[in-house]
Amino acid sequence: MPYLDHAASTPPRPEALAALDRWLRADDGVVGNASSAHAAGRRARAAVEEAREVVAERLGAAPHDIVFTSGGTEADNLALKGLAWAAAEQGRRHLVVSAVEHPAVRDAAAWLCDAQGFEVTWVQPQSDGRVDPEAVLAAVRPDTAVVSVMAANNELGAVNDVAAIGAALADGPAALHTDAVQAFKTLPLDVAAMRCDALALSAHKFGGPHGVGVAHLRRGVPIVPLSHGGGQDRGVRSGTFAAALDAACGAAVAASDDAREELAPRLRGMTDRMAKVLLDLDGVRRNGPSDPTHRLASHLHLSIDGVDGEALTFALDRAGVQASAGAACSSGANKASHVLDAVGIDGDAALRLSVGWTTTDDEVERALDVITDVIADLRAVGGGGVV
Ligand code: PLP
Numbered sequence: 001m002p003y004l005d006h007a008a009s010t011p012p013r014p015e016a017l018a019a020l021d022r023w024l025r026a027d028d029g030v031v032g033n034a035s036s037a038h039a040a041g042r043r044a045r046a047a048v049e050e051a052r053e054v055v056a057e058r059l060g061a062a063p064h065d066i067v068f069t070s071g072g073t074e075a076d077n078l079a080l081k082g083l084a085w086a087a088a089e090q091g092r093r094h095l096v097v098s099a100v101e102h103p104a105v106r107d108a109a110a111w112l113c114d115a116q117g118f119e120v121t122w123v124q125p126q127s128d129g130r131v132d133p134e135a136v137l138a139a140v141r142p143d144t145a146v147v148s149v150m151a152a153n154n155e156l157g158a159v160n161d162v163a164a165i166g167a168a169l170a171d172g173p174a175a176l177h178t179d180a181v182q183a184f185k186t187l188p189l190d191v192a193a194m195r196c197d198a199l200a201l202s203a204h205k206f207g208g209p210h211g212v213g214v215a216h217l218r219r220g221v222p223i224v225p226l227s228h229g230g231g232q233d234r235g236v237r238s239g240t241f242a243a244a245l246d247a248a249c250g251a252a253v254a255a256s257d258d259a260r261e262e263l264a265p266r267l268r269g270m271t272d273r274m275a276k277v278l279l280d281l282d283g284v285r286r287n288g289p290s291d292p293t294h295r296l297a298s299h300l301h302l303s304i305d306g307v308d309g310e311a312l313t314f315a316l317d318r319a320g321v322q323a324s325a326g327a328a329c330s331s332g333a334n335k336a337s338h339v340l341d342a343v344g345i346d347g348d349a350a351l352r353l354s355v356g357w358t359t360t361d362d363e364v365e366r367a368l369d370v371i372t373d374v375i376a377d378l379r380a381v382g383g384g385g386v387v
Contacts, residue, residue, distance in 0.1 A: 001320040002367035006356030007154055007182060007299060008324055012252070013207035013357065019251035020209060023047050023244035034241035035232060044243040051250025055214055058257045059199070060190035067215045067233045068246040072181040072202030075215035076104035078226050078237065079177040079198035080146060084112050086222035087145030092173065095120045096139045096147040098131040099342045100158075104200075105148050105179055106338070118145070128289040129158030129343050133165045144174040151183035151199075155339040155352060156288030157299025159187065166195030175221050181205055181213075185256060185356070186264040186297045197221045201253075203245075207357060208252030212245035256357075263357055268297035270355045270364050275300055277368045281375060287345055300353045307378040309349035315378060321370045324352045 012020075023031060023044070032040025034048050048068070056063040069075045084095060097109040099122045112118040121139040125131050131149050140147060147169060152159045162178045169176050177198040180189055185206040191199055198221070201214040217223055217236060229238030256263075272292075278284050283305030289295040304312065309325045316323055340350055351371075355364070 001322060002363045002370070004321060004323045004353045004355060004359070004364075004367055006185075006359065007157075007205070007352060007354035009204045009210070010185070010207055010356035011358050012204075012209055012248075013255045015255040016203070016208045016248040016252040019051075020244050020248040023247045031243055034243050035230065044241065047243045047247045048241045051246045054250040055201075055253045058253050059214075059216055060192045061216050062219065064234070065191075065216055065218050067217055067237050068242065068249060069200075069213045069215050069237065070211055071213040072102070072179065072200050072205070073104040073213075074226075075200035075202070075213045076102070076177075076179055077108045078215050078223075079200060079217065080105055080108040080148060081112060081226060082217075082223040082236070083146045083175045083177065083198060083221065084116075084118060085224035087173070087175065088118070089222070089224075090173075092143045092145040093118045094141055094144045096123060096136060096144055096174070097121070098123045098125065098136070098149045098160075100125045100129060100131065100153050100156075100339045101148060101150055102154055102179055102181065105150070105177075109148065123149075125158070125342055127343055128294065129153050129156035129287070129339065130289060130294060131160050133161050133168070136165050137168050140169065140172070140174055142173075144172075146175050146177055148177040148179070151178050151180040151189065151194075152187065152296050153288075153339060154182045155337060156301050156343070157182070157296035157354075158288050159183070159294050159296060162196060163194045170195045182296060182299075184253075186260060186267060188257075188260060191216055191218070203249040203252050206252055206256040208249045209245060212242060212249040214249065214253075259357060264297045267355050267359070268292065270359060270361070271297060271300040271353070273361075273364060274353055274368060278302060278371065281372065283348075284375075287340070287343070287350065298354050298356065302351045302353070303345055304349045304351060304375060307349045307375060309351075311378055312349045312351060312374065315374045316371065319370045319374055321367045321374075323367075323371075324354075325350055 030040045034045040175197040181202045197218045199216040204210045287301040313325045
């Protein structure tokens, strides 16, 4: 079955599986607690520290700035809330957040506003889903605590110029967070070049397992932890280190980073091919940036006239093509997308096709045949029937 939902989750890479296997089993069957002083503990700790160093090197960061989390959602929450709470202690309670952020950022910011008395300025995107750095900077005030703009949007694949925002904010008090969960697979990221204070990654988006991610949190930028406990990771994230998951995340970061130069053009070729065939159909339009340098190589987002979105993904699944109506990575509920709302797209079906390291040309061709047939069949029965 063609799988064209790599933006929701991409299969784990062999390097990540090997690291997981090694650190779940261990040679003598004992994976110690990485905070224990004995040999088994020291071994587990070495695995965590090695992974931390790998991630830091690949992001242009210092190892002590890397904190492993349970995924992108926790990394985003930690950055948003942690940086906001710390800034509030200095009297700054204003947030600048793009209106197209993933719910992990958007809902965290909304909660800070509704439940904690912060104020949020939502920056609307341009019609192609990108966020204008000038509009972001215009919203920044002396009391701004955190600015959050994603490196690339999960639905439209629109890529933002985070470095332009980082350069302008570098000397001010506001902290800059970027959710790079979708970007890392195909775009090289360098936190020093972006001048961001916080960055979020999620391993299952680039070949690691579910349940682990990365928060890059620049040391020296005050942060209040989300959880309290054993004080691991300089007290920013308490809890026993997940040595196997962290090691697998590190292995996936290295493997994905090594593969990027070959992978990105290959994925671009596939999304271009899909666009060529599907945009040729009547009533099919591309959403998101038209300039390829402004959109992720892995994403193709379409609006399809005359069919119902839910019926489309259901019919595609029945016909063997796994894809997403929008951002499948939230709840599975087929509710209206805040991203499409923000860029003024509504009504007909939206379809996100996203490819990854396991996608083959043959898989793409089979999927294209099915998608073309399913659209025709649905239209033949008035758009919403079961075909
Ligand atoms: N941010 C973006 C842009 C995403 O696409 C996702 C996907 O789910 C997340 C955050 C959440 O990451 P995780 O699934 O690791 O919690």
